[in-house]
Amino acid sequence: MMPIDGIEDWEMRIKRQDAFWDGEIIDRPCMHITFPRPEPVCPMPKSHHASHRERWMDSAWQAERTLATVENTVYMGDALPHAWPDLGPDYFPALYGGELVFEESTSYIKPFLKDWADADSLELSREHPYWKKMEELCDTFLEVGKNRFHVGYPDLHPGADCLVGI
Secondary structure (H helix, E strand, O other): OOOOOOOOOHHHHHHHHHHHHOOOOOOOOOOEEEEEOOOOOOOOOOOOOOOHHHHHOOHHHHHHHHHHHHHOEEEEEOOOOEEOOOOOOOHHHHOOOOOEEEOOOOEEEOOOOOOHHHHHHOOOOOOOHHHHHHHHHHHHHHHHHOOOOEEOOOOOOOOHHHHHHO
């Protein structure tokens, strides 16, 4: 597990988190406490993008914004800085052929399957531009976040959420 700069007891925090998921307690209950720093230490990057879509698809800007958020947050108890790449809740069904519409703080998918009888024709593609963008986002977050924050797996929303998106 990657160490986090500025959090000397990161190993114990991970042990407490692991114990929590195992239904155990090491020395005290696992506590996850975060709050914004009273005085920010890192300026939040401003978006100069022409559209919401352009901003969401800008991996470098997304990672820079994430780093600023992490740097401007206090992590107490067993909390650890973390982030995950995101293209919104309908990213997964979009991989089957849908188009995402990006808003300020979320995205949604345009309905694209007109008849469930045609569902057999749907195919998840690793060549889809959103798949490629997510790979790029993950790589960028891992590079920018090294020793600063852990990078999590994208929120996929499979199952019923995916079906609703399709």
